[in-house]
Structures are given as C-alpha cells and as structure tokens.
Amino acid sequence: MRNLLLSSFIAIFLTSCTLGHYGRLKKTDNDLPSSPASIFGDNFNSFLFKTNITVYGKDFSGLLVTKQMSPEDYRVIFTTELGMKLFDFEFKDTSFTLHYCVPQFNKPKLLKTIQEDIRILLMNDLKGKSFQKLADPKGSYTIYRKEEGSFSDYYFIETATKQLVKIEHSKKQLKKVIFALSNYQNNFPNNVMIKHYNIKLKIELNLLKK
Amino acid sequence: MKNIFLFLFTLIIGNSFAQAPKGFTAMKDTTAFKSKMEAQSKLTTTMESDFTQEKYLSVMSENIISKGHFCFKKTNMLRWEYLTPYTYMIVINKDKMFIKDNGKVNKYDINSNKMFKSINEMMVATVQGNLLNSKDYKPKFYESDKFYLIELTPVQKATKDFLKNILLYINKNDYAVEKVKMTEPSDDYTSIDFSNRKTNQPIADEKFTVK
Numbered sequence: 001m002r003n004l005l006l007s008s009f010i011a012i013f014l015t016s017c018t019l020g021h022y023g024r025l026k027k028t029d030n031d032l033p034s035s036p037a038s039i040f041g042d043n044f045n046s047f048l049f050k051t052n053i054t055v056y057g058k059d060f061s062g063l064l065v066t067k068q069m070s071p072e073d074y075r076v077i078f079t080t081e082l083g084m085k086l087f088d089f090e091f092k093d094t095s096f097t098l099h100y101c102v103p104q105f106n107k108p109k110l111l112k113t114i115q116e117d118i119r120i121l122l123m124n125d126l127k128g129k130s131f132q133k134l135a136d137p138k139g140s141y142t143i144y145r146k147e148e149g150s151f152s153d154y155y156f157i158e159t160a161t162k163q164l165v166k167i168e169h170s171k172k173q174l175k176k177v178i179f180a181l182s183n184y185q186n187n188f189p190n191n192v193m194i195k196h197y198n199i200k201l202k203i204e205l206n207l208l209k210k
Numbered sequence: 211m212k213n214i215f216l217f218l219f220t221l222i223i224g225n226s227f228a229q230a231p232k233g234f235t236a237m238k239d240t241t242a243f244k245s246k247m248e249a250q251s252k253l254t255t256t257m258e259s260d261f262t263q264e265k266y267l268s269v270m271s272e273n274i275i276s277k278g279h280f281c282f283k284k285t286n287m288l289r290w291e292y293l294t295p296y297t298y299m300i301v302i303n304k305d306k307m308f309i310k311d312n313g314k315v316n317k318y319d320i321n322s323n324k325m326f327k328s329i330n331e332m333m334v335a336t337v338q339g340n341l342l343n344s345k346d347y348k349p350k351f352y353e354s355d356k357f358y359l360i361e362l363t364p365v366q367k368a369t370k371d372f373l374k375n376i377l378l379y380i381n382k383n384d385y386a387v388e389k390v391k392m393t394e395p396s397d398d399y400t401s402i403d404f405s406n407r408k409t410n411q412p413i414a415d416e417k418f419t420v421k
Contacts, residue, residue, distance in 0.1 A: 046270050048274060079274075081296070082263075082300075100396065
C-alpha cells in the first residue's frame, strides 16, 4: 500500500513536471524564419510594465522598464511605484552587469533567478544560436528548440497569429520556468506571466506603455 | 602672481562651500521661516491634493509619469493613491499601513518593519513639510522670489546608499509644499508636483480604511 502511494505520488509528480509534448513534436520546414524573434524588436524602444514579483509568499510590486541601448544591449530597471529604484540590470550579448540593487533584493540566488528570467524574455543573446524548428501534431504551433548543456528552451509561435505565446525553460526534460505571453495588441503582449516550477516564484508583467 | 593666488583662493573657497541651486540664494532668516512653517503645520488638520510624479532615469529617453491624489488627516492618517497609468494605493492609519494593488490588500504593522516606518515618516513629513525637524537629515535653506527651498541630506549611511538628497519647494505665500524632488546617488530622481490643494476641509475617516 505504501509503495502504491509512493509510486502514485512519483507518477503525479513526474507528469506535473514533465513536458508532455516532447515526444510528439516533429521537424517542420514551414516558411517561418530559422530562429524566433524577440518581442522587444530592434527599434531601441523602451517598454514600461506594472510588475508584481511574488517570492515565497512575499510580494514586491513596482514598475519595470526595459530599454534597448544598442542592438544586443538592454537596460532593465525595476522601481517601486513611489519611484525608489530596486534594481538596475544591463544585458549585453552574453554578459551581465548589476548597476544597482537594494539590500532586500541582493540575495545571490534570487537575483540570479530574476536575471536569468529577464535574459530569456529579452532574447537578445540568440544571434548565432542554432534552433530546431518543430511542429505539434495538430499544427497549432511552430516550436523552436534550443539546447545548451542540460538546458532546453522552447519558443511556441502560434500558427494562426504568428505570435510568440509561450517560452518553456527546462532542465533534463523537466519544466523549470514557463513564460506565458498573452493579450497581444500591435504585435506586443500586454501580459507576460513567468512561473517557476521548482521554486515559489512568480513574476507578472502588465504593459503600461511602449 | 597676486592674481594667481586670488584665483586659487576663490577656486578653493568656491568649491568648499556648496553653491545655492540656480535661481536661489541662501535664506536670510531661517529662524522666522522655521517658526512660520511650524505654525502653519499646527494650523493644518486636513489636506488633500492632486499630484504628478515624474521619474527620471538617465538611461531612458522619456520620464515615467504617474498621477494621483492624496488625503492627509491629523494625526498620522494618509491616503496616497495612484490613478493613472496604473492604480496603486498606500494608506497609513496610525500604526497600520495598507497597500492595495491589483485589487489585493496587504496590511502591515508599521512598527514591525523599519522600512515601513521610514516610508511612513517620510511621506507624512513630505506632505506636511516638517522633515526639516528630523535628526536623520541635515538641512540647508535657500530662497527665491517665489519659493523657499530646503535641501535635506541624509545623515544615516543606510539612507545615503539610496538617497542623495531631498529638495522641498515651499510656496512663500502659504508655506505649502509645492514640489518634492528626491535624488538618488546616481543622479536619477523622482519629482512630485502638487496641485489643487485644499486645506482644513472635512475628510471622512473612511478614506483611511481599506477593504
């Protein structure tokens, strides 16, 4: 009985964490480009989001601004609603600079995780990376797969709209983080929800201005 | 030779004394100003106003502008509400602080958290202009034909890490704070302009409760 319970638990755990679609994806040769494009485009624009970060039950809310400084260089700044700066990140190609961080955020693991999430969302370091272009059996999505070491990133482009609707960041086929991009207007998602599966961390971005 | 010494002397003296901000000179009578401010603050039982907040970040091409409304009632009741481009509200009621965001309300005990305590002190003092009595800031006093300008420099290291100074622009006619500018060590700043101010008009206590 105990073994049955244990195996049921393991089964539930595995199905809830495993990416179910891996085996069913087939290579495709459709007319989409060979790599996915960043939602932030290449126009040196800035974007302003109302942002909520929930980490282990603690809420941080504020405004997140992204600004493209040069083709591969992005500045990302998070302030409270009252204007106090919480962190200031710079992503240049594959390098990262921490310009500023308040003590409350200056915890290496948390900072590294948020930094990694933003890097994946910015998609500014994908130039020259190789992707596999896949499709699901129903043909609803074109899926770009990028593999680096034990990590795989999946970018889901909806066939009907050609919009990036989901990014999955996984390690050894277990999903670690899902980015859901929704409510598109003028080719930009109004909502981005970043949810972690191995830690209690959720980041919600709601577009205010671009 | 004499001229070179004079020049060097002026240069050294000029640098060692802080310059008054552009358009302002050192305040002539700081004692009179302080007592007037205090008297005005004592006379004020309620206050409400619209505000426009502007966030300047050197790397951004445009400032972030948000607008809202605040209400203040003695003693220690404050409602600070952003209305556009997002809704967000901080309510301070005695020793409690409420934050309403996304329809969700979080309640905090101000005394339980050092940061909330300093937010509370700073916000209440900002709208009342009595931050100049705080031991945590070193004030400098200036004036122009329209404004008194108080430059407050934090004394504590913990505050200095994120705040270079606070400038309070006070109307010479009614001693009301018209503008607050908070500058960070990086020279990025937040400025808040107040408009449509009403003082001593009745404000219901319900304004300072959050459901």
